[in-house]
Amino acid sequence: MRKTDSHRERRDRSEKFQTFTRPKVKVTRISESGKIYIDYKDTETLRRLLTGNGKMLSRKRTGICAMEQRMVARAVKQARFMALVPYASTSF
Numbered sequence: 001m002r003k004t005d006s007h008r009e010r011r012d013r014s015e016k017f018q019t020f021t022r023p024k025v026k027v028t029r030i031s032e033s034g035k036i037y038i039d040y041k042d043t044e045t046l047r048r049l050l051t052g053n054g055k056m057l058s059r060k061r062t063g064i065c066a067m068e069q070r071m072v073a074r075a076v077k078q079a080r081f082m083a084l085v086p087y088a089s090t091s092f
Helices: 002-016 043-048 066-081
Strands: none
Touching: 043 066
């Protein structure tokens, strides 16, 4: 009888911690020449790749490849410089 109780506890514990698969964020575009790029003027997409504090999310969180992550970093920095995206959040 104790084996089933411990099995039930383990099952309850595992159900408590559910893993949710995050949807992949599509950030890249393809130009007419066939080059892949990320537009720094697309602020809505860039905001989805930032935390509430203004930090860039990791590749593991966003699900993009290394080349795209470098392009995102460049686009976010460019958008920050052009004041399209804030450097940090204003609320404390």
